[in-house]
Amino acid sequence: MKNSFGASPINIFGHPYFLARSDLRLIFSELIQSFPPRVILDVGCGSTPYRPLFPPSSIYHGLEIDQQRNHGNPNVTFWYDGNAFPVPDYSYDAILCSQVLEHSFKPELLLAEAYRVLESRGRLLLSVPFFWPEHEQPFDSQRFTSFGLIDRLQSAGFTDITVHKTNPGLACLIQLAIEWLESIGRKLDSRLARAWPILMFIPYTFFNFLGLAYRNLPVIRRTKAQAEFFLDLVICARRP
Numbered sequence: 375m376k377n378s379f380g381a382s383p384i385n386i387f388g389h390p391y392f393l394a395r396s397d398l399r400l401i402f403s404e405l406i407q408s409f410p411p412r413v414i415l416d417v418g419c420g421s422t423p424y425r426p427l428f429p430p431s432s433i434y435h436g437l438e439i440d441q442q443r444n445h446g447n448p449n450v451t452f453w454y455d456g457n458a459f460p461v462p463d464y465s466y467d468a469i470l471c472s473q474v475l476e477h478s479f480k481p482e483l484l485l486a487e488a489y490r491v492l493e494s495r496g497r498l499l500l501s502v503p504f505f506w507p508e509h510e511q512p513f514d515s516q517r518f519t520s521f522g523l524i525d526r527l528q529s530a531g532f533t534d535i536t537v538h539k540t541n542p543g544l545a546c547l548i549q550l551a552i553e554w555l556e557s558i559g560r561k562l563d564s565r566l567a568r569a570w571p572i573l574m575f576i577p578y579t580f581f582n583f584l585g586l587a588y589r590n591l592p593v594i595r596r597t598k599a600q601a602e603f604f605l606d607l608v609i610c611a612r613r614p
Contacts, residue, residue, distance in 0.1 A: 387586075389578070390555075390571075393548060393585045393586065393605075394541065394605060396586075397589070398540060398608065399424065401538045401540065402427055402472070402501075406427050406428060412433065415435050415436075415468075415470070416472075417471040417484070424472065435452065436452075439456060459490070464491070464493045464494070465491045466492055468492075469488050475500065481526065482530070492613040497610060498612075499609075500609040500610075501606055501607065501609070520537045520539070520607055527611050531614070532612060532613060533613075534610075535609060535610070536610045539606070541606070542601030542604045543594065543604075545585040550605075552582075555578075
């Protein structure tokens with residue numbers, strides 16, 4: 375899920391992951407604007423899709439798991455062995471970890487490492503899927519509720535934890551339906567698979583527009599934080 379967009383702009387309505395990524399991007403943007411990060415570590419950086427949200431003058435480092443499939447990624451500054459981040463204590467005032475924790479078989483260790491390398495009062499920006507199919511098999515380990523994730527963050531030492539939920543209700547159902555259609559396309563023979571994005575562009579555009587209109591209804595926006603049926607969790611937590 376981390377690299378689902380590749381080089382495609384997220385503002386294209388016909389993109390299969392428009393709803394998922396646009397809401398994540400909106401929430402991350404609002405959170406980043408609430409504090410001025412100077413030195414950022416992107417944990418599981420992938421294609422660094424959220425790099426433009428941070429100040430241009432900031433120092434931005436990418437961390438990726440040291441696996442063959444990631445070698446050759448030009449965005450990687452440091453390689454992660456699955457245990458300790460290869461950086462000193464108190465090195466960053468912001469850590470971004472988007473759609474990564476579900477792939478960690480040691481989530482408590484990863485959160486402890488994030489805490490270790492943050493400066494005092496540094497912020498962790500974290501997102502995880504709630505409703506989402508298994509992906510990047512066999513590296514998909516778990517799903518988190520908001521309560522389970524808060525408990526893990528508090529156990530790691532984080533405070534001032536705020537929770538945001540993306541694509542509630544119908545918008546979540548629409549994104550899952552699009553992902554189901556995408557899963558069909560991935561199983562087609564190579565010629566049909568290449569044609570699938572073109573064939574589905576208009577249907578996806580319609581579905582995405584419907585989902586966007588739903589999640590922007592005033593009554594939905596007011597109750598979004600209390601939604602029980604949603605796509606992703608976005609957490610902001612602070613190291614004391």
